[in-house]
Amino acid sequence: xxxxxxxxxxxxxxxxxxxxxxxxxxxxxxxxxxxxxxxxxxxxxxxxxxxxxxxxxxxxxxxxxxxxxxxxxxxxxxxxxxxxxxxxxxxxxxxxxxxxxxxxxxxxxxxxxxxxxxxxxxxxxxxxxxxxxxxxxxxxxxxxxxxxxxxxxxxxxxxxxxxxxxxxxxxxxxxxxxxxxxxxxxxxxxxxxxxxxxxxxxxxxxxxxxxxxxxxxxxxxxxxxxxxxxxxxxxxxx
Amino acid sequence: xxxxxxxxxxxxxxxxxxxxxxxxxxxxxxxxxxxxxxxxxxxxxxxxxxxxxxxxxxxxxxxxxxxxxxxxxxxxxxxxxxxxxxxxxxxxxxxxxxxxxxxxxxxxxxxxxxxxxxxxxxxxxxxxxxxxxxxxxxxxxxxxxxxxxxxxxxxxxxxxxxxxxxxxxxxxxxxxxxxxxxxxxxxxxxxxxxxxxxxxxxxxxxxxxxxxxxxxxxxxxxxxxxxxxxxxxxxxxx
DNA sequence: CGTACCTTTGAACGACATCAAAAGTTGTGG
DNA sequence: CCACAACTTTTGATGTCGTTCAAAGGTACG
Numbered sequence: 001x002x003x004x005x006x007x008x009x010x011x012x013x014x015x016x017x018x019x020x021x022x023x024x025x026x027x028x029x030x031x032x033x034x035x036x037x038x039x040x041x042x043x044x045x046x047x048x049x050x051x052x053x054x055x056x057x058x059x060x061x062x063x064x065x066x067x068x069x070x071x072x073x074x075x076x077x078x079x080x081x082x083x084x085x086x087x088x089x090x091x092x093x094x095x096x097x098x099x100x101x102x103x104x105x106x107x108x109x110x111x112x113x114x115x116x117x118x119x120x121x122x123x124x125x126x127x128x129x130x131x132x133x134x135x136x137x138x139x140x141x142x143x144x145x146x147x148x149x150x151x152x153x154x155x156x157x158x159x160x161x162x163x164x165x166x167x168x169x170x171x172x173x174x175x176x177x178x179x180x181x182x183x184x185x186x187x188x189x190x191x192x193x194x195x196x197x198x199x200x201x202x203x204x205x206x207x208x209x210x211x212x213x214x215x216x217x218x219x220x221x222x223x224x225x226x227x228x229x230x231x232x233x234x235x236x237x238x
Numbered sequence: 239x240x241x242x243x244x245x246x247x248x249x250x251x252x253x254x255x256x257x258x259x260x261x262x263x264x265x266x267x268x269x270x271x272x273x274x275x276x277x278x279x280x281x282x283x284x285x286x287x288x289x290x291x292x293x294x295x296x297x298x299x300x301x302x303x304x305x306x307x308x309x310x311x312x313x314x315x316x317x318x319x320x321x322x323x324x325x326x327x328x329x330x331x332x333x334x335x336x337x338x339x340x341x342x343x344x345x346x347x348x349x350x351x352x353x354x355x356x357x358x359x360x361x362x363x364x365x366x367x368x369x370x371x372x373x374x375x376x377x378x379x380x381x382x383x384x385x386x387x388x389x390x391x392x393x394x395x396x397x398x399x400x401x402x403x404x405x406x407x408x409x410x411x412x413x414x415x416x417x418x419x420x421x422x423x424x425x426x427x428x429x430x431x432x433x434x435x436x437x438x439x440x441x442x443x444x445x446x447x448x449x450x451x452x453x454x455x456x457x458x459x460x461x462x463x464x465x466x467x468x469x470x471x472x473x474x475x476x
Numbered sequence: 477c478g479t480a481c482c483t484t485t486g487a488a489c490g491a492c493a494t495c496a497a498a499a500g501t502t503g504t505g506g
Numbered sequence: 507c508c509a510c511a512a513c514t515t516t517t518g519a520t521g522t523c524g525t526t527c528a529a530a531g532g533t534a535c536g
Contacts, residue, residue: 035466053374055374055457056457056463057374059374061369061370063366063370075363076356076360077473081466083366083367083470106348106352109348110344110345110350111345113348114345116355117344117351117355117358120355123362124358124361124365125313127369128301129321131299131301131372132299132301135373135418136291136293136295138491139492171513171514171515180372181493182493182494184516221294225294235314235315377523377524409483410482410483410484420526423523425484426484440483441533
């Protein structure tokens with residue numbers, strides 16, 4: 001999956017060796033917790049995880065979601081407190097990798113280090129994209145943009161057919177925390193998009209009603225922008 | 239500097255070898271341009287650079303600034319269009335590294351790859367911090383938070399003495415684009431902070447008037463939060 | 477000394493937040 | 507299979523923070 005996909009069996013062997021057992025967690029559980037040191041990395045095998053930061057005022061914020069295949073827990077310096085929590089959105093299965101041992105492997109393997117470097121670059125690009133989305137677009141465009149991204153990450157292609165659906169197991173509050181909006185306002189905005197005949201989001205299922213209008217609303221005004229985005233979004237898949 | 243600091247002379251030799259000549263640019267010039275492929279990486283030697291994303295509505299957004307020492311231009315896949323521009327804020331001197339050749343070096347050197355991985359993780363943490371700041375704090379706190387970060391990146395320590403100054407060569411519009419505010423509102427907010435006796439920003443110079451109040455306004459409510467932040471901000475230095 | 481850019485301030489507007497309450501949904505145990 | 511509790515969604519009314527538009531002062535640089 002994700003992190004391991006492009007590695008050969010030979011390169012993977014040492015990683016497989018240090019891998020501790022799998023772990024299953026319930027929705028709301030935390031893989032690691034903001035402010036605490038975490039001795040492990042994780043590879044997400046099943047379910048969705050939210051990176052959640054708590055601001056001193058008490059409000060939450062979600063800079064990114066992780067889908068199966070994602071590598072979780074990398075930090076600039078080991079032994080330092082995590083700057084955000086990793087919260088399970090659904091039931092989750094992860095594969096646990098002791099930090100010290102993986103760090104050692106990475107330090108000794110250009111292949112492994114390059115792979116992680118690529119992943120880190122992808123995650124940074126994704127966070128930047130979210131940031132620009134939240135900071136530069138109005139609510140309607142913002143919601144549409146995130147929906148397109150999540151659809152892509154679920155299906156690995158852009159919405160193009162009327163009636164396609166994607167399971168997006170997030171509450172309105174979680175969407176709001178990712179979008180810099182309140183859950184209430186996300187709801188109102190989704191209603192607008194529904195009344196415009198663009199999409200339908202209910203019971204954690206996104207239904208695409210008018211793919212072209214959705215892409216336009218998401219900030220991909222023409223075919224050129226759409227195909228450029230298709231290429232770029234490939235890096236956003238976990 | 240930055241990227242090269244922790245590498246030994248031996249590790250640096252091949253990098254020094256592929257390094258093309260230095261380049262000097264004027265304020266407003268672009269190292270690379272959103273939507274275009276860039277065949278080079280850059281190490282910033284002198285001056286400030288802004289990463290600038292243009293949204294389809296035409297507005298700008300600055301997810302991050304780069305100070306001397308920064309490594310610029312890394313992308314998930316080479317040969318792909320850049321997702322943002324790198325715009326010179328001041329007069330700038332960079333050292334140019336041909337992408338292909340550095341990629342080759344990185345693929346063959348665990349040391350070099352690990353170093354870039356660490357840098358990528360630092361930049362991602364910084365972008366996340368900016369994101370949370372913009373998305374989770376009100377204008378006053380937001381402005382204070384950025385001022386503390388920039389002060390730290392200039393001086394490598396937190397503001398602690400009344401009257402300390404830092405040169406921050408940004409216009410109100412540029413600050414606004416980094417903060418998700420208009421330049422006009424940044425101005426009003428800085429006035430509030432000035433009238434509260436917290437800081438004074440004029441002619442691109444930040445003067446700290448009340449360090450404790452500033453740290454509190456920036457979202458570091460107590461000594462514990464402050465010292466934790468001091469540690470964390472070390473990763474934000476270029 | 478003039479021109480271009482940046483900062484500062486005011487007035488009016490609008491997008492989104494907040495507060496509150498009702499209706500729907502999901503899961504659990506009897 | 508129903509009843510209940512906890513959570514989520516939906517909608518309305520009201521408020522506010524930040525934007526927009528506009529114009530007047532500063533500042534820097536050729």
